[in-house]
Structure formats: C-alpha cells, structure tokens
Amino acid sequence: MHRSLYVVGIFIVILSFQPVTLAYRGSDVAEREYYGHWIQCTENPILYLQVREASSPVSVYLLQSADAEQALEMGSLGNITPEFELENVTSYYGPIEISKPGVYVIFVTTCSKIPSYYDLLIISSVPNMRAFIVALIVLCLGASFHIMKLSREGRITIRSSKANSTND
Amino acid sequence: MSKLRSNKPRYRDLILFEHDTSFPSPTLGLLVSVFLILGFAVVSTPGVMIPFSSDVYIESTPDWNGTIQVGIFENTTRDAPNNVYGAALFNEYYGVIFFSALLISFIFAQGYSNGQYRTVLSYPISRRKLLMAKISGIYLIVTISSNLSALFVLACYVPSSIEIGVLLIMSLSLWTSAALVVASCTLVAVVTKSAPLTTIISLGMWFVAFYNYTTPATTPILEGVKNLLIPLYAILRHTTSLRMFSYLQSIPTFTECILSIILAGVFSIILFVMSAFIFERTEI
Numbered sequence: 001m002h003r004s005l006y007v008v009g010i011f012i013v014i015l016s017f018q019p020v021t022l023a024y025r026g027s028d029v030a031e032r033e034y035y036g037h038w039i040q041c042t043e044n045p046i047l048y049l050q051v052r053e054a055s056s057p058v059s060v061y062l063l064q065s066a067d068a069e070q071a072l073e074m075g076s077l078g079n080i081t082p083e084f085e086l087e088n089v090t091s092y093y094g095p096i097e098i099s100k101p102g103v104y105v106i107f108v109t110t111c112s113k114i115p116s117y118y119d120l121l122i123i124s125s126v127p128n129m130r131a132f133i134v135a136l137i138v139l140c141l142g143a144s145f146h147i148m149k150l151s152r153e154g155r156i157t158i159r160s161s162k163a164n165s166t167n168d
Numbered sequence: 169m170s171k172l173r174s175n176k177p178r179y180r181d182l183i184l185f186e187h188d189t190s191f192p193s194p195t196l197g198l199l200v201s202v203f204l205i206l207g208f209a210v211v212s213t214p215g216v217m218i219p220f221s222s223d224v225y226i227e228s229t230p231d232w233n234g235t236i237q238v239g240i241f242e243n244t245t246r247d248a249p250n251n252v253y254g255a256a257l258f259n260e261y262y263g264v265i266f267f268s269a270l271l272i273s274f275i276f277a278q279g280y281s282n283g284q285y286r287t288v289l290s291y292p293i294s295r296r297k298l299l300m301a302k303i304s305g306i307y308l309i310v311t312i313s314s315n316l317s318a319l320f321v322l323a324c325y326v327p328s329s330i331e332i333g334v335l336l337i338m339s340l341s342l343w344t345s346a347a348l349v350v351a352s353c354t355l356v357a358v359v360t361k362s363a364p365l366t367t368i369i370s371l372g373m374w375f376v377a378f379y380n381y382t383t384p385a386t387t388p389i390l391e392g393v394k395n396l397l398i399p400l401y402a403i404l405r406h407t408t409s410l411r412m413f414s415y416l417q418s419i420p421t422f423t424e425c426i427l428s429i430i431l432a433g434v435f436s437i438i439l440f441v442m443s444a445f446i447f448e449r450t451e452i
Contacts, residue, residue: 007197011204012320020211020325025223036224038244042327065245068224072241073234075226101327103245105224130324 002149005142009135016131019046020124028115029058029108034077036068036107039122041098042130047106048121049092056112057088060120062096068105077107095125182293182301190275190302191309199267200313206263207256207317211325247408249322249330250338254408256321257342260314261400264342265378268349269370271306277357277366285452295448299354303440307350311343318342334407341403341425344432348397349374351439358446395420395428396435402428 022045023037039045051058061077062084071077083104084096088111098104110116224241226232279285279302288298318339322330353370360366377397395402403425420428 001193003193004195004197004200007194008200008204011197011201015204015208016324018208018212032228034226036226038224038241040248040325040327042325065241069238069241072224072226072237075228075232075234103248103328107224107226124325128324131320134320134324 002142002145005138005145009139009142012131012135012138013127016127016129016135019126020128022122022124023106024121026117026119028117029110030115031110031113034071034107034109036105037120037122038068038103038105040103041124042101043125043128044095044097045122046095046125047092048119048123049086049089049108050119051090052117052119055090055116055118056110056114057090058108058110058116058118059088060084060086060092061107061109062098063105063107064099065103065105068107071105071107179297179301182297183305186301186305190271190305196309199309200317202267203260203263203313203317204320206259206314207321210252210255210259211321245328249326249328250334251408252326253318253322253330253335254338254404256318257314257338257400258404260318261342261345261378261398264310264314264346265349265374266371267310268306268346269353269367269374271310272303272350272353272357272370273363273366275306276302276354277361278363280361280452281363289452296444299444299447303350303354303443307347310350311346314346315339315342337425337429338400338403338407341400341429344429344436345398345400347436348432348439351436351443354443355439355446358443358450361450391418391420392428395424396431399425399428399432 022039022041025035025037027035029035047060049058049060061082063071063077063080063082067080067082071080083098086092096106106120106122108118108120224237226237279288285298289295352373353366356369356373357366360369381394381398381401402420405419406422406425
C-alpha cells in the first residue's frame with residue numbers, strides 16, 4: 001500500500017509543477033475595442049505579452065468577474081479599478097498578483113488609431129499549491145503506512161530472536 | 169495462498185488474495201497515476217475540449233447590448249466547473265475502456281491458460297465467489313481511480329464551485345458506463361477463455377461504440393441504443409456545453425439520461441449474471 005501511495009504522491013508532485021495554459025491569443029486590437037480573456041485562477045498567473053514589430057503599444061487590465069460584468073454592461077472600463085494594469089507597453093513577462101482565487105478577465109486595448117498586433121499567453125504559476133498540498137498528504141499517508149509496516153516487522157524480529165535465545 | 173487455506177475462505181480473504189496476486193502495490197499506484205494524467209490533460213489543453221478560457225469582447229458602439237453580453241459571461245462562469253469535470257470524466261473513460269479490457273484479459277482470462285483456476289479451485293471456493301472477487305476488484309480500481317482523478321482536477325485547478333447534484337449524477341453515469349464495459353469484457357473473457365482474444369474483441373467493440381457515438385443518430389431508436397451503451401455521454405450532453413457533444417446531435421432530456429443510467433445498470437447486471445452462469449459450467 002505504501003509503495004502505491006509513494007508512486008501517486010510523486011506523480012502529483014510532478015503534475016503540480018506542470019504549468020497550465022490559461023489563455024492564448026495572437027491577434028489584433030483596435031482603438032475603443034477591448035478584447036478580454038476569461039480565466040480561472042487558483043494561484044497568481046504569469047503573463048507573457050509581446051506586441052509585434054511595427055505595432056503600437058497596448059494596455060492590459062485585469063478585472064474581477066463582478067467588475068468585468070459591470071464593464072460589459074457599460075461597454076467600457078469607465079471608473080472600474082482594475083486588479084492589475086499595464087498601460088502602453090510593448091512587452092511584458094511576469095506574474096500578476098491576484099487577491100483571491102476565482103474568475104478574472106484580462107482585457108487588452110490600444111490607444112493607437114492603427115490596430116495593434118500582439119501575442120498574449122497566460123500560464124499558471126508553479127507549483128500549483130493545491131495539488132502540491134494533496135501530494136504532500138498522499139506522501140505523508142504513504143510514509144505513515146510504511147512506518148507502521150516497519151514497526152510491525154520489527155516486533156516480529158524481536159520476538160523470533162527472543163524465541164531463539166530461549167531455545168538455546 | 170495462505171489466505172485461502174481456511175476451511176471456508178471468506179469473500180474478504182479472496183479479495184486480499186486477489187490484491188496480493190494481481191495488484192501488487194506499485195502496479196496499483198501506476199494505474200492511479202495514469203488516470204491522474206488523463207484528468208490533468210483536460211486542464212493543460214484549453215480550447216481543445218473545454219472552455220477553460222473564453223473570450224470577452226467590448227466595443228464601444230451605439231448598438232452595444234451589455235445585458236446579452238453579461239448573460240453570456242454569467243453562463244460561461246456557471247458552466248465552467250461542469251465542463252471541466254465532464255471533460256475530465258470523458259478523458260477518464262478512455263482509460264476505463266482500455267484498462268478494463270486489459271485487466272480482465274490478463275488477470276481474469278489468463279487464469280484459464282496459466283493454470284491459476286485449477287490451483288485456486290482446488291481450495292473450497294465457489295466459482296461465483298472467485299469471479300466476483302476478480303471482477304469487483306478490477307471494477308472498483310478502475311472506477312475509483314478515474315473518479316478520484318476527475319475530482320482531483322476539479323478541486324485543484326478550478327476555483328468556481330460545482331452543484332453537488334450535477335457532480336453526483338455525472339459520477340454515477342461514469343460508474344454505470346464502467347459497469348457496462350467491465351460486464352461485457354467479462355462475458356467475452358468467459359466465452360473465449362483467451363487473453364489475446366478478450367483484449368482484441370473488447371477493445372475493438374468499445375472503441376467502435378465510442379467513435380460511433382460522435383456521429384449523429386439517424387433514428388430515435390439508434391439514439392436510445394447509444395445512450396444505453398454510454399450513459400456518460402448522454403449526461404455530458406445534458407449537463408455541459410462541450411462543443412464536441414453538441415454538434416449535429418439532439419440534447420437528451422434529464423429523464424432520458426436517468427433512464428439510460430438505469431437501463432445500463434440493469435443491462436450490466438444481466439451480462440454479469442450470464443458470465444457467472446457460463447463460468448460455473450465451463451470446463452477449466
């Protein structure tokens with residue numbers, strides 16, 4: 001049993017270090033257009049943004065789902081305070097800090113008259129802490145079963161050695 | 169064998185014997201790990217099967233209808249956990265077909281040719297108990313591993329909550345679908361008494377059923393047969409908005425889904441009783 005738990009635990013540790021692609025888009029955005037990507041985050045996601053050559057800079061805003069609904073109703077970001085924002089950037093690579101796990105929308109727009117072409121990739125940060133904690137629990141269970149088994153085997157050895165000495 | 173030496177071995181002794189001989193510890197762990205990988209494939213490939221991420225578009229034009237857009241957004245958010253769990257179960261079903269066929273072939277059907285049944289049946293064990301111990305072990309391992317893997321994906325990668333009723337009915341449909349696969353593979357094994365033949369026939373039969381399901385049914389009877397064979401798909405089409413299940417196919421009602429689950433359950437029991445009947449009467 002403990003061997004199986006060790007194998008499963010190690011597999012979950014490996015999976016927890018595997019990044020998950022939350023969203024990807026390589027396209028264009030024009031002035032007064034907001035192109036959003038609906039993402040589910042359990043951890044801080046990592047954003048990779050690259051504006052293509054000869055394209056003007058873009059702005060990026062991360063909104064909570066309630067704020068995104070409000071933005072959709074209004075048709076613009078208006079007075080909404082984003083969770084995270086980058087204005088007029090051509091490239092960015094780094095983590096985005098989120099306040100809590102949940103559904104978020106990341107909007108991309110441009111202030112330029114000419115459409116901007118960009119590549120956007122959002123991946124989850126590693127390790128995924130939830131999966132990592134599950135892995136630790138499974139490994140601890142495996143270790144406890146292992147210790148229990150070793151202690152039982154130990155007792156049998158002592159008994160047999162005592163029996164041998166009595167016989168002698 | 170020491171577990172079987174008592175005058176009348178209990179069912180628990182048989183299960184333990186099966187565990188020791190057929191599923192030594194690392195094998196069991198590797199099986200569970202393969203199911204975990206199948207489940208994880210769902211969240212690691214967004215856009216292929218599930219709307220794990222979807223697009224939201226705002227353009228400040230006079231004809232903008234924000235209410236409709238908010239409705240779409242809310243639906244996407246609400247359906248996301250169902251879709252992730254459903255897609256994970258769908259992926260796990262590949263594993264269920266594959267491992268059920270292989271395990272029944274190499275743990276059950278091979279017992280005829282390698283002399284295991286002759287040895288085991290020399291102890292005071294009924295054939296029915298032996299069949300039950302072998303098949304229930306395979307069934308429980310396959311279903312528990314696949315269901316736990318799908319739940320693992322949901323709990324670790326999806327922050328939104330899922331309705332408990334939806335979760336239960338989807339899980340139940342996986343268990344009945346797996347029961348049908350296991351029961352049919354057992355019947356093939358007791359009829360052919362050969363591990364290679366069981367593998368070929370079982371895998372062929374279920375993968376044909378699997379791929380047929382994605383094509384639209386021409387008559388309502390054919391649609392019913394499809395739902396009966398794989399109740400998991402019926403419930404997935406009903407509870408999720410997975411695109412690959414919706415194209416060109418009608419969406420079954422909740423009553424149809426429940427009926428398909430019940431019928432699949434009854435059908436698998438009939439198949440299993442037939443297998444036990446044949447197993448008790450064949451020469452080993």
